[in-house]
Amino acid sequence: MTGITSTKLAxxxxxxxxxxxxxxxxxxxxxxxxxxxxPERGEPGEVRFDALTGEWVAVAAHRQTRTHLPxxxxxxxxxxxxxxxxxxxxxxxxxxxxxNRFPSLGPALGPVPEDPAWGTxxxxxxxCEVVAFTPEHTGSFSGLGEARARTVVEAWAHRTETLSAxxxxxxxxxxxxxxADIGVTLHHPHGQIYAYPFVTPRAGVLGAxxxxxxxxxxxxQTLTGSLLRAEREDGSRMVMEGENFSAYVPxxxxxxxxxxxxxxxQVPDLAALSGEEKDxxxxxxLDLLKRLDALYPTPTPYISAWHQxxxxxxxxxxxxxxxxxTSPRRAADKLxxxxxxxxxxxxxxNDTTPESVAERLRSVIVPDSTPSPAAALAxxxxxxxx
Numbered sequence: 001m002t003g004i005t006s007t008k009l010a011x012x013x014x015x016x017x018x019x020x021x022x023x024x025x026x027x028x029x030x031x032x033x034x035x036x037x038x039p040e041r042g043e044p045g046e047v048r049f050d051a052l053t054g055e056w057v058a059v060a061a062h063r064q065t066r067t068h069l070p071x072x073x074x075x076x077x078x079x080x081x082x083x084x085x086x087x088x089x090x091x092x093x094x095x096x097x098x099x100n101r102f103p104s105l106g107p108a109l110g111p112v113p114e115d116p117a118w119g120t121x122x123x124x125x126x127x128c129e130v131v132a133f134t135p136e137h138t139g140s141f142s143g144l145g146e147a148r149a150r151t152v153v154e155a156w157a158h159r160t161e162t163l164s165a166x167x168x169x170x171x172x173x174x175x176x177x178x179x180a181d182i183g184v185t186l187h188h189p190h191g192q193i194y195a196y197p198f199v200t201p202r203a204g205v206l207g208a209x210x211x212x213x214x215x216x217x218x219x220x221q222t223l224t225g226s227l228l229r230a231e232r233e234d235g236s237r238m239v240m241e242g243e244n245f246s247a248y249v250p251x252x253x254x255x256x257x258x259x260x261x262x263x264x265x266q267v268p269d270l271a272a273l274s275g276e277e278k279d280x281x282x283x284x285x286l287d288l289l290k291r292l293d294a295l296y297p298t299p300t301p302y303i304s305a306w307h308q309x310x311x312x313x314x315x316x317x318x319x320x321x322x323x324x325x326t327s328p329r330r331a332a333d334k335l336x337x338x339x340x341x342x343x344x345x346x347x348x349x350n351d352t353t354p355e356s357v358a359e360r361l362r363s364v365i366v367p368d369s370t371p372s373p374a375a376a377l378a379x380x381x382x383x384x385x386x
Contacts, residue, residue: 003025009098016097023094044107044123044126047124055201060104060124079093087101094148100130109168125168127169128195132188132190137187141286141304149286152191157270157271159174168197170312173193173308179302199312199315204310211315213226228248239259239291239358244265245264249358257300265277268309291366292325292327302326303327
């Protein structure tokens with residue numbers, strides 16, 4: 001079992017240590033006490049209603065002063081040393097989750113205003129957390145061992161369950177921005193979790209399509225499950241298949257590199273996965289990231305986005321946990337930038353074909369990757385399934 005220890009930082013923010021199951025770490029008051037003299041936490045920013053689209057926009061001007069690509073000896077999520085009293089008081093850790101010092105949402109909790117119109121605004125309620133994957137300043141998620149990746153999966157599941165129960169929260173979103181081309185502000189391998197007081201625009205679109213499909217099948221089928229079956233039957237865009245998860249490049253991929261990782265069983269979120277499913281997920285996810293990095297001589301920038309069911313009575317029954325892993329990299333030395341059609345109209349133009357990308361991902365040589373006996377993974381090769 002993953003060891004879990006909760007404590008408080010000097011300004012009252014919560015910090016939680018997640019220890020690898022095989023190597024629990026003893027925690028003392030000295031190693032969990034933040035001795036820094038921090039200012040009191042500020043009030044939440046603001047959310048404003050965009051009457052033109054019906055969407056909420058967060059205004060967080062205080063984030064202009066957040067830490068930006070500090071040198072290694074000043075990294076805020078490395079373990080604390082005498083010369084660098086960081087956000088993490090312990091001299092060592094496995095995985096840590098803590099409330100962001102510069103949050104877009106929170107720290108206060110509550111609902112967004114009802115019946116909004118032009119000019120409606122309110123406090124930016126919610127919660128933003130940072131997930132440090134490793135105490136090592138360099139590297140990436142793909143370089144983690146399988147046991148550490150499993151600890152991260154457990155942390156995601158734990159935080160999803162806890163944050164979903166907070167007042168006013170409507171959606172919990174774990175994600176990772178990796179690489180300077182994506183716009184990261186810290187080199188240290190880490191991700192984030194946002195707990196929103198509203199259903200986000202993208203989740204609303206996906207949720208509406210899923211609910212329509214669900215209703216038209218009289219609640220017998222889900223849209224994501226149907227797409228998974230279709231992709232597995234076709235086979236040309238499959239990347240890998242396991243006992244509990246499969247990964248494929250979607251038929252209508254928007255990005256030069258786009259992979260969807262989907263559980264075979266409909267679950268609303270990471271918290272609903274079984275222990276066996278979490279075990280396989282740690283293996284499969286590492287394999288996917290290694291494949292992405294093996295495509296080119298240098299590491300591939302990406303956004304790893306976990307789509308979980310909104311906490312909405314209408315949308316949740318039809319929703320289906322899945323990962324969307326995307327990268328703007330279209331060649332070794334080229335990136336896709338969102339220009340007029342994509343940025344202004346939301347009409348994407350893909351410079352690659354999903355079938356060719358899937359073939360490359362299947363055939364790439366993945367360093368230090370061995371099949372997991374428990375997951376019994378089989379990379380799909382040579383086109384369509386028999």
